[in-house]
Amino acid sequence: MEFGIIVQSPVFPWDRKTDPDAEHNSLMRDLEYVQACDRAGFKYCWATEHHFLDEYSHLSANDVFLGYLAHATERIHLGSGIFNPLPQVNHPAKVAEKIAMLDHLSGGRFEFGSGRGAGTHEILGFLPEMRDLNHTREIWEDVIREFAKMWTQDTYEGYQGKYWSLPPRKVLPKPFVKPHPAMWYAAGNASSWEMAARRGLGVLGFSVNTLQDLSAVIDSYKNNIDKAEPVGAFVNDNIMVCALGAALSEETARAVAPRTAIPAYFTSLLYRYHDTFPRPEGIPPWPEIVAHTEPIPELLRASVEAMNPDNVLETCRQWESAGVDQLVFSPNMLTREEALESIRLLGEHVIAKLDTDPVHRTDRFRQNAVAVG
Numbered sequence: 001m002e003f004g005i006i007v008q009s010p011v012f013p014w015d016r017k018t019d020p021d022a023e024h025n026s027l028m029r030d031l032e033y034v035q036a037c038d039r040a041g042f043k044y045c046w047a048t049e050h051h052f053l054d055e056y057s058h059l060s061a062n063d064v065f066l067g068y069l070a071h072a073t074e075r076i077h078l079g080s081g082i083f084n085p086l087p088q089v090n091h092p093a094k095v096a097e098k099i100a101m102l103d104h105l106s107g108g109r110f111e112f113g114s115g116r117g118a119g120t121h122e123i124l125g126f127l128p129e130m131r132d133l134n135h136t137r138e139i140w141e142d143v144i145r146e147f148a149k150m151w152t153q154d155t156y157e158g159y160q161g162k163y164w165s166l167p168p169r170k171v172l173p174k175p176f177v178k179p180h181p182a183m184w185y186a187a188g189n190a191s192s193w194e195m196a197a198r199r200g201l202g203v204l205g206f207s208v209n210t211l212q213d214l215s216a217v218i219d220s221y222k223n224n225i226d227k228a229e230p231v232g233a234f235v236n237d238n239i240m241v242c243a244l245g246a247a248l249s250e251e252t253a254r255a256v257a258p259r260t261a262i263p264a265y266f267t268s269l270l271y272r273y274h275d276t277f278p279r280p281e282g283i284p285p286w287p288e289i290v291a292h293t294e295p296i297p298e299l300l301r302a303s304v305e306a307m308n309p310d311n312v313l314e315t316c317r318q319w320e321s322a323g324v325d326q327l328v329f330s331p332n333m334l335t336r337e338e339a340l341e342s343i344r345l346l347g348e349h350v351i352a353k354l355d356t357d358p359v360h361r362t363d364r365f366r367q368n369a370v371a372v373g
Helices: 013-018 022-040 062-072 092-105 120-126 135-144 147-152 190-198 211-215 218-222 250-260 264-273 297-306 309-322 336-354 361-372
Strands: 002-007 044-047 077-080 110-114 182-186 202-205 239-244 326-329
Touching: 002 022, 002 239, 002 336, 013 022, 022 044, 022 062, 022 336, 044 062, 044 110, 044 326, 062 077, 062 092, 092 110, 092 147, 120 264, 182 190, 182 361, 190 202, 190 218, 211 309, 239 309, 250 297, 250 336, 297 309, 309 336, 326 336
Parallel strands: 002 044, 002 326, 044 077, 077 110, 110 182, 182 202, 202 239, 239 326
Antiparallel strands: none
8 A cells, every 4th residue: 555645735823823924834834744755655745726715725836836846856756636627727738738747847756636626615716607516527527538638649639629629739748757647536426436437547535534434435436447448548546545644652642632633623614615525414504613622531542542653554454455545644733843753653654564565556557558558
């Protein structure tokens, strides 16, 4: 199993009260975390593209962010989590150009994650006339099959579709490593996982946080990936989930546990903006937020134990047995010192034991595509 980090640069109200440069410092910390992950043996970084989501994520220009990291890192793959290719947000040809450019700058380490946006606040900023957000799936499907053509055809044959068009043109540059970067899709419900599999896309399981969540969707992917008619030049048989907990010393874990055992404010923000997700019972509509109460002692003890590196290792083995190919860590609720400690301990006590393959899984798929092509 492989490991990654996802960064989104949140800026919380309490940060702004004590730090006039909170937004800048959040972005700089995320750059530091990715570089630390590169040294610690993490294989993937996923950088969000979010727009208008105050506090929750200030990382909007992730292509610029990843361009910096292409120079500042050596081995870690740099992924868009996501690039939004809806023509009303980003013209597909420009997305194709950015991906190929990042592939050059990173020496072939780019991963193309795509999706349709976080919820109504984000999507309706670009599509104010839209009433049914399910319609964005049709728009995304109108785009996604054209990327491999833009990268592999000397002169792209052009496209005239319902939502966008482009006459025949040379789309430049072409990706550095042929045929093109691995392609992923940010999937939510079981039908989205099945759709991703049938198109040969890896799944970015951002909404999967527990093994129970995974059990509800994984068969939809595994039962269809062998039947894929890939939209790219190869099948990216890959399941990523954001469920890698922090690994901390007992002393640090005791300081972190009261803050993370009941992450009331961040949970409220998540469902404020991801309003297309089913809202669990007990989470009120924004602007009301989840009440922050002191965790009961048993919950605190369980949280501290869960952050013990040996226990994190055992939990990762359970995810691996369940069929996950990549586990991703989020530093959102940690201080800088806590996040860096966790990255170091995850590298030493978890990644070194579970990921002994020096080659990235997506590199193998990409290399095989050239070999058989």
